Amino acid sequence: MTGKTHLAIGAFVGAASAAYFSFGLEQAAYFIGVSAFSALSADLDGPSMLSSKLGKLSKLIREAALWGGALFLGIIAYYYLTGRPISPLLGLSGAAAFLLGLVMKQGFIRNALVSVVGAAFMYAGYRNQMIWLIGFGLFVAWVPWLKHRGMTHTIWAVPIWGAIAWGLEKQLQIEGLAITAMLGYLSHLIADTLTPSGVKWLYPIVKKSFKIRM
Ligand SMILES: [Zn+2]
Numbered sequence: 001m002t003g004k005t006h007l008a009i010g011a012f013v014g015a016a017s018a019a020y021f022s023f024g025l026e027q028a029a030y031f032i033g034v035s036a037f038s039a040l041s042a043d044l045d046g047p048s049m050l051s052s053k054l055g056k057l058s059k060l061i062r063e064a065a066l067w068g069g070a071l072f073l074g075i076i077a078y079y080y081l082t083g084r085p086i087s088p089l090l091g092l093s094g095a096a097a098f099l100l101g102l103v104m105k106q107g108f109i110r111n112a113l114v115s116v117v118g119a120a121f122m123y124a125g126y127r128n129q130m131i132w133l134i135g136f137g138l139f140v141a142w143v144p145w146l147k148h149r150g151m152t153h154t155i156w157a158v159p160i161w162g163a164i165a166w167g168l169e170k171q172l173q174i175e176g177l178a179i180t181a182m183l184g185y186l187s188h189l190i191a192d193t194l195t196p197s198g199v200k201w202l203y204p205i206v207k208k209s210f211k212i213r214m
Pocket of ligand 1: 001042043149153188192
């Protein structure tokens with residue numbers, strides 16, 4: 001399953017969820033963003049996303065997200081060093097964009113960079129006493145080093161992801177965000193179940209790979 005497919009399905013799930021839960025455009029954007037992000041996060045592990053198969057447009061989006069995010073983080077670092085106030089939401093969005101770009105890359109340097117971003121989230125969570133953000137940072141920092149389609153591609157990862165998103169839901173006070181995040185994450189696992197290698201939903205209890213041939 002390519003990143004583009006996961007992204008599209010995740011965005012669709014988010015839009016459906018927004019239609020059900022939300023009352024305005026801004027909230028809808030949160031629902032779609034969180035769901036699309038959740039649908040991609042499972043593949044923060046190992047090499048995946050079949051970079052060589054990426055089309056021109058997705059490559060462009062990847063590079064734009066990566067360098068736009070990096071530029072953003074640079075500006076935030078400058079603000080921080082010169083003692084100017086930083087909007088937490090802006091900082092988070094920049095880091096999230098950078099991360100999205102990295103999800104679609106692969107290799108050791110990519111993994112190390114993802115871990116650095118994760119550590120930054122953990123630090124920001126610690127500084128602002130946001131426990132969910134520490135949890136999210138831990139997930140991001142740890143997952144790149146796991147085997148591809150291992151622990152992130154199990155049913156156990158879904159409630160963990162949900163717990164992190166529940167903290168975000170409380171923070172933003174947008175009801176339904178945690179469920180949307182879990183649905184987005186689930187959509188990833190379901191989509192991967194339709195591929196030839198399938199998903200080990202119950203790993204490590206049941207090592208069998210579940211797949212559905214279409
Ligand atoms: Zn996957």
